[in-house]
Amino acid sequence: MNVRTKKRFDQNPCRFIVKTLKDYVKTSPKNRLEAFDGAPIFDAPLVGFADGDDPIFMDYKKVVHEKHFTPRDVLMKHLVETKHIASPDLPHISVISFVLPIAEETRLSNARETKGPSLRWNHTRWHGQDFINELSAHLVSVLEDAGFEAIAPETSSFFRIFTLPDGFASNWSQRHMAYAAGLGTFSLNEGFITKKGLTMRCSSVVANIRLEPSKRIFAHHLANCSFYAEGQCGVCIKRCPYGAISEKGHDKLKCVNALFEKQRPWIDGAHGPGYIGQYAGCGLCQTGVPCESRIPVRKHSASALKSC
Numbered sequence: 017m018n019v020r021t022k023k024r025f026d027q028n029p030c031r032f033i034v035k036t037l038k039d040y041v042k043t044s045p046k047n048r049l050e051a052f053d054g055a056p057i058f059d060a061p062l063v064g065f066a067d068g069d070d071p072i073f074m075d076y077k078k079v080v081h082e083k084h085f086t087p088r089d090v091l092m093k094h095l096v097e098t099k100h101i102a103s104p105d106l107p108h109i110s111v112i113s114f115v116l117p118i119a120e121e122t123r124l125s126n127a128r129e130t131k132g133p134s135l136r137w138n139h140t141r142w143h144g145q146d147f148i149n150e151l152s153a154h155l156v157s158v159l160e161d162a163g164f165e166a167i168a169p170e171t172s173s174f175f176r177i178f179t180l181p182d183g184f185a186s187n188w189s190q191r192h193m194a195y196a197a198g199l200g201t202f203s204l205n206e207g208f209i210t211k212k213g214l215t216m217r218c219s220s221v222v223a224n225i226r227l228e229p230s231k232r233i234f235a236h237h238l239a240n241c242s243f244y245a246e247g248q249c250g251v252c253i254k255r256c257p258y259g260a261i262s263e264k265g266h267d268k269l270k271c272v273n274a275l276f277e278k279q280r281p282w283i284d285g286a287h288g289p290g291y292i293g294q295y296a297g298c299g300l301c302q303t304g305v306p307c308e309s310r311i312p313v314r315k316h317s318a319s320a321l322k323s324c
């Protein structure tokens with residue numbers, strides 16, 4: 017990073033980081049669906065910041081998994097075990113969370129499906145993940161270039177997924193990071209509803225930098241889902257052809273069974289050639305629903321949403 021760029025970074029690191037992410041999403045050839053005329057995979061990102069020592073991260077050890085990392089845990093582990101720094105001094109830690117809304121054409125193609133994902137959705141699932149990993153690595157390198165230590169926990173060697181009696185949990189939940197950074201709330205189908213809806217993927221980076229935390233403007237952790245906020249909706253219940261969503265919530269085991277067993281024919285070519293990945297991707301409960309690309313709850317005021 018040259019002196020001029022570093023000066024711009026120091027003047028307003030939050031703005032610099034947001035621009036870095038937006039520029040990369042806009043210009044990277046990896047954010048493209050080759051099989052669909054090079055159309056963009058994701059629209060411009062939403063970006064939020066959280067104080068890495070916010071007490072909410074200790075709560076995640078109870079609500080996600082006892083081994084869920086705090087930002088301090090994971091950055092410390094990275095510095096001690098990977099970079100071999102004996103006693104890192106970390107006066108400030110921040111989480112940078114970013115949400116990548118899925119392009120409209122892809123959303124619409126999946127909304128037309130009733131039993132399994134569109135080809136376009138399937139390619140977005142897998143090529144989109146490759147792009148997110150690359151974007152996260154790019155942000156880490158920009159922060160390191162600016163003189164900070166940084167890690168993208170999900171792509172680090174410390175990332176783990178645990179099998180539980182009722183499904184799965186990881187030691188770094190991206191949606192919980194997005195919640196801490198004020199980007200949205202959870203939903204009946206166990207998605208995450210942002211102001212661009214729940215058809216999105218998200219990632220995060222932790223760094224030893226002080227960034228102004230984003231406000232969490234929503235009333236509670238389920239406030240953007242009409243089912244919890246207004247006692248109505250439940251469209252996602254009907255959208256799931258495999259009975260994995262009910263008024264009690266999302267049955268992870270049924271969902272995983274659908275992904276790996278019931279939708280196997282999509283990967284095997286029974287619904288046309290070209291499907292890729294370990295599983296087809298589904299996402300039916302995220303498309304053709306009122307929260308697909310917006311917050312459906314009527315009582316949020318427009319001015320509150322602007323500040324998100």
Ligand code: SF4
Nearest residue numbers: 241242249250252307
């Ligand atoms: S479809 Fe309705 S009930 Fe389901 S997650 Fe969206 S807002 Fe909530």
Ligand code: SF4
Nearest residue numbers: 256260271274298301
């Ligand atoms: S991803 Fe598919 S199988 Fe899983 S809950 Fe949603 S619609 Fe059902």
